[in-house]
Amino acid sequence: MEAYDLVVIGAGPAGLAAAVAAYEAGVKKILLIERDREPGGILEQCIHNGFGLFYFGEDLTGPEYAARFIQRVQERGIAIKLNTMVLEVTPDKWIIAVNKADGLLKIKAKAVVLAMGCRERTRGAIFIPGTRPAGVITAGTAQRFVNMEGYLPGKEVVILGSGDIGLIMARRLTLEGAKVKMVLELLPYSSGLTRNIVQCLQDFGIPLLFNHTVVAIHGRQRITGVTIAEVDPATKKPKPGTERLVSCDTLLLSVGLIPENELSRQAGIALDPVTKGPVVDDGMATSVEGIFAGGNVVHVHDLVDNVTREGEIAGRSAARYILNPKPAPSLKINTKAGAGVTYVVPQLIHPQQMAEELVLSFRVNQVFKDQKLVVALATGQGHKILGTKKRMIMVPGEMQEFKVKKEDLWAALGQEDSSSPLELTVSVPEEGEDHDV
Amino acid sequence: MYDVVVIGGGVIGCSIARELSRYALRVCVVEKEADVGCGTSKANSAIIHAGYDAAPGSLKAKLNVEGNPLFTELCQDLAVPFKRTGSIVVALDEKEVADLEALYERGRKNRVPGLRLLDQTALRALEPHISDQAVAALYAETAGIICPFTLTIALAENAYANGVEFFFNAEVKKVYALRPGAPRFLVKTDHLCLETRYIVNAAGVHADNISRLAGGDSFYLTPRRGEYCLLDKDQGSLARTVIFQVPTKMGKGVLVAPTIEGNLLIGPNAHNIEDKEDTGTTAAGLAEIIAGAKRALPSFDAQKTITSFAGLRAVPPQRDFLIYADSKVKGLIHAAGIESPGLTAAPAVAKLVREILAADGLKCKPKRNFNPQRPPVIRFSDLSFEEQSKLVRRDPSYGRIICRCETVTEGEIIAAIRRPLGARDLDGVKRRTRAGMGRCQGGFCSPRVMEILARELKLPLTQVTKQGGSSYLLAGPTKAPEETGKKGATNNGSL
Numbered sequence A: 001m002e003a004y005d006l007v008v009i010g011a012g013p014a015g016l017a018a019a020v021a022a023y024e025a026g027v028k029k030i031l032l033i034e035r036d037r038e039p040g041g042i043l044e045q046c047i048h049n050g051f052g053l054f055y056f057g058e059d060l061t062g063p064e065y066a067a068r069f070i071q072r073v074q075e076r077g078i079a080i081k082l083n084t085m086v087l088e089v090t091p092d093k094w095i096i097a098v099n100k101a102d103g104l105l106k107i108k109a110k111a112v113v114l115a116m117g118c119r120e121r122t123r124g125a126i127f128i129p130g131t132r133p134a135g136v137i138t139a140g141t142a143q144r145f146v147n148m149e150g151y152l153p154g155k156e157v158v159i160l161g162s163g164d165i166g167l168i169m170a171r172r173l174t175l176e177g178a179k180v181k182m183v184l185e186l187l188p189y190s191s192g193l194t195r196n197i198v199q200c201l202q203d204f205g206i207p208l209l210f211n212h213t214v215v216a217i218h219g220r221q222r223i224t225g226v227t228i229a230e231v232d233p234a235t236k237k238p239k240p241g242t243e244r245l246v247s248c249d250t251l252l253l254s255v256g257l258i259p260e261n262e263l264s265r266q267a268g269i270a271l272d273p274v275t276k277g278p279v280v281d282d283g284m285a286t287s288v289e290g291i292f293a294g295g296n297v298v299h300v301h302d303l304v305d306n307v308t309r310e311g312e313i314a315g316r317s318a319a320r321y322i323l324n325p326k327p328a329p330s331l332k333i334n335t336k337a338g339a340g341v342t343y344v345v346p347q348l349i350h351p352q353q354m355a356e357e358l359v360l361s362f363r364v365n366q367v368f369k370d371q372k373l374v375v376a377l378a379t380g381q382g383h384k385i386l387g388t389k390k391r392m393i394m395v396p397g398e399m400q401e402f403k404v405k406k407e408d409l410w411a412a413l414g415q416e417d418s419s420s421p422l423e424l425t426v427s428v429p430e431e432g433e434d435h436d437v
Numbered sequence B: 001m002y003d004v005v006v007i008g009g010g011v012i013g014c015s016i017a018r019e020l021s022r023y024a025l026r027v028c029v030v031e032k033e034a035d036v037g038c039g040t041s042k043a044n045s046a047i048i049h050a051g052y053d054a055a056p057g058s059l060k061a062k063l064n065v066e067g068n069p070l071f072t073e074l075c076q077d078l079a080v081p082f083k084r085t086g087s088i089v090v091a092l093d094e095k096e097v098a099d100l101e102a103l104y105e106r107g108r109k110n111r112v113p114g115l116r117l118l119d120q121t122a123l124r125a126l127e128p129h130i131s132d133q134a135v136a137a138l139y140a141e142t143a144g145i146i147c148p149f150t151l152t153i154a155l156a157e158n159a160y161a162n163g164v165e166f167f168f169n170a171e172v173k174k175v176y177a178l179r180p181g182a183p184r185f186l187v188k189t190d191h192l193c194l195e196t197r198y199i200v201n202a203a204g205v206h207a208d209n210i211s212r213l214a215g216g217d218s219f220y221l222t223p224r225r226g227e228y229c230l231l232d233k234d235q236g237s238l239a240r241t242v243i244f245q246v247p248t249k250m251g252k253g254v255l256v257a258p259t260i261e262g263n264l265l266i267g268p269n270a271h272n273i274e275d276k277e278d279t280g281t282t283a284a285g286l287a288e289i290i291a292g293a294k295r296a297l298p299s300f301d302a303q304k305t306i307t308s309f310a311g312l313r314a315v316p317p318q319r320d321f322l323i324y325a326d327s328k329v330k331g332l333i334h335a336a337g338i339e340s341p342g343l344t345a346a347p348a349v350a351k352l353v354r355e356i357l358a359a360d361g362l363k364c365k366p367k368r369n370f371n372p373q374r375p376p377v378i379r380f381s382d383l384s385f386e387e388q389s390k391l392v393r394r395d396p397s398y399g400r401i402i403c404r405c406e407t408v409t410e411g412e413i414i415a416a417i418r419r420p421l422g423a424r425d426l427d428g429v430k431r432r433t434r435a436g437m438g439r440c441q442g443g444f445c446s447p448r449v450m451e452i453l454a455r456e457l458k459l460p461l462t463q464v465t466k467q468g469g470s471s472y473l474l475a476g477p478t479k480a481p482e483e484t485g486k487k488g489a490t491n492n493g494s495l
């Protein structure tokens, strides 16, 4: 048996940031556990640039961004076990892991940070009918093959889904000499970043077809083509008569990411059915005392800068808990996704322990132009607007933020007694809707 | 010169091969795919039926009821997981109760043990998630669940260990009867020419074609497709037994069952098709089975589907198994038209085929050294912490997890490749170890499994396939670094 103050599971940007932040906050006995052969997480396969614009004010590649945090971990002498898979985390913070060198490991921690990232949705999850040949591959797996192993998955490619990974891979495969015939998107808008649509598709003349999907896969051994069709935007069902056959030797799926929470579920941590990640408070604490989480394991991010920030909060909170273990204060505010909003993270705020400023992260459920965003607190006495903001454009593909100051929150709370339920709602009310009550 | 060439390496061909391996005979199995169990035997309901379904007096009924009890010992010998969960047929309104009684009566005629009618209370107690509409059920305690390709692989491995030869990627294209009236044939594939005394035709949905090639009796097998959805393990506990619905005019109805690995399986529908290779699924078909399954078990979440697939029933003209010696060509024995409950009947079919061969003049002398047992397969995820520790200390390759969803280690994958008749491709590894069968469907592990296959089989990575033939996974190396001026294209073959 080994014992650590803090064990961080996953050495992607979230885990690396959490470990460094906890160290800076005074906890020295830290172990990072990573199942891959190197730290850095998904960044190691993202050899394109666009990382760190906010955190460092620089335009870095994924591995460059990761390298800065790996260096910080190394400088501090924080222990890291690579090629090590965590198999189980218990609510009383035992960690079971395995690797070739140490065999089975049973580790006791005072606190745990979960930073396992996310995985890709697959064909089965989106019900693409047809045959089951080789050559149907998720975009992230293709990215690993191309960027880390040096192999091209195919030469004539159709991409389903306009998420960022799909867009990035459209450009990458084109540069590698493959013909990317088209990118299909079920929705009338892309879930990827605008800059990626411009730089990865438009610059290369790759068509992006909105309201389109793949309705069948063909080929017995290797994929030979797909039938695509236009969908009715209202029902999302294919329109009869619009089907057409497109030949290809590869279908790349970029149809979304799902937070990787098998370990969280086993540990009995409450998960949010919308984000599919743990329910967290403003300090990234999960529902199990002493277990924290940050990054893509909590909700899927577009930008690594935000992942790092969440990891740092989780690391600092874990350190505070280790140095002074006590349960969270009882006064709490639940956050709520109101009209036009899909989810809000954190799901819970503890005003008595919150930092001076809190970032609410959320996504909208449709494209909004020139709409007002409203953050309101509901107390026993009624509604109080904490802030409104007009935004030129909000799209589901780009995570939105709203900063809440501690003093403003307390001002809104007033003389609130902690027994009545408190709710902070983020919404994009329809024009003319009365949101002052 | 072979005594018997078995055409087709499905559960029927492999059962027959294993049965024949008890005797001093030279036997081989010729299979057109890259592995055993790639046809209907990998895509079915995976149920060991009790036997009340088939018409009394039919071969189906007889071999089902004979086959079912054989599974206890067979699965012990072959180290194949098998669970007698029992099955129920639910009546979804009062009118259907009479149908249950008719099924009960048929079961009694077929001599099916352990049948009971359950009232609503007993049914609820057995299946808490069953539809509120369900008023009663017929319970059959001998029904069970099994993994059909694990069974097929195990039968093949054991047959091989007892001397049966296997040829893969070997589609039988011609059959010459050498001496009319005497059992003597040439069986030809693209690369092989095998001389044999007897042929067992176990070619599944293509068995009619084999009979035609050999100049035997003419019959046509109609491919009737059945589609399925396999759901995440977090849905697996919604059903404890195999849940059937009362067969209606619209068809047999869709079943819901736990799988032996803990997933939830729903399906099949039934549609006749033209193309005997078309195991594709359709949007309409998947919608049909989801709606059908919801009638009995409304609470499953179809969004938790991790994969869908389809299998082809080889529907014979008279709706009964065709197991007999051909009337025109001596030495040609058919094991054809084996639709459901073929999996259940397989061990009994094998015995019957052996008897037919013996009656036709094949001398079957028992071998003293026949070993009915297959060495067990190590499953890391089934072991206790202490057992896992010991295993990794003995062989560190069991300390590297390759498939995170199903917790499959490198050691298990290496073993699956090195076993007799070991895996040769991604799907072979998947069917033997479950690597890639979980909720991420190989997204995480397939590059790693490919690397192990390449290393073990001494192949370049670009020659590793999904399922043999032209199912390659990588089109080639990326451009060399100097061509793109980008880093990352390492191309050194090691992952």
Ligand SMILES: Cc1cc2nc3c(=O)[nH]c(=O)nc-3n(C[C@H](O)[C@H](O)[C@H](O)COP(=O)(O)OP(=O)(O)OC[C@H]3O[C@@H](n4cnc5c(N)ncnc54)[C@H](O)[C@@H]3O)c2cc1C
Binding pocket: A009, A010, A011, A012, A013, A014, A015, A033, A034, A035, A036, A040, A041, A042, A043, A046, A049, A050, A051, A052, A084, A085, A086, A087, A115, A116, A117, A118, A140, A143, A164, A165, A168, A260, A263, A294, A295, A296, A297, A301, A302, A303, A304, A305, A307
């Ligand atoms: C293709 C792609 C392109 C992107 N492009 C950009 C971009 O241009 N700019 C930008 O700012 N952001 C981009 N991002 C987003 C950013 O890279 C991610 O949001 C970020 O990497 C998520 O960090 P994470 O630490 O939460 O997860 P990850 O990076 O996924 O790290 C999780 C780590 O946990 C490990 N792990 C998981 N389970 C276990 C276990 N049981 N035991 C041990 N270890 C485990 C994993 O191996 C992994 O290393 C992109 C992401 C992708 C996928």
Ligand SMILES: Cc1cc2nc3c(=O)[nH]c(=O)nc-3n(C[C@H](O)[C@H](O)[C@H](O)COP(=O)(O)OP(=O)(O)OC[C@H]3O[C@@H](n4cnc5c(N)ncnc54)[C@H](O)[C@@H]3O)c2cc1C
Binding pocket: B007, B008, B009, B010, B011, B012, B013, B030, B031, B032, B033, B036, B037, B038, B039, B040, B041, B042, B043, B044, B045, B046, B047, B048, B049, B170, B171, B172, B173, B202, B203, B204, B205, B206, B207, B210, B224, B225, B226, B227, B268, B311, B312, B313, B314, B338, B339, B340, B341, B342, B343, B344, B345
């Ligand atoms: C939808 C469905 C559900 C079912 N559910 C159940 C159930 O729950 N319980 C049950 O007991 N039974 C069930 N069955 C029946 C059972 O699956 C079949 O009876 C059984 O798998 C048939 O096995 P087989 O070996 O005859 O056919 P297959 O598995 O199809 O094997 C035939 C083999 O022959 C090979 N072959 C064909 N032509 C040639 C050639 N020219 N040369 C060389 N090789 C050739 C094929 O590649 C194939 O591998 C179900 C069937 C279906 C379709």
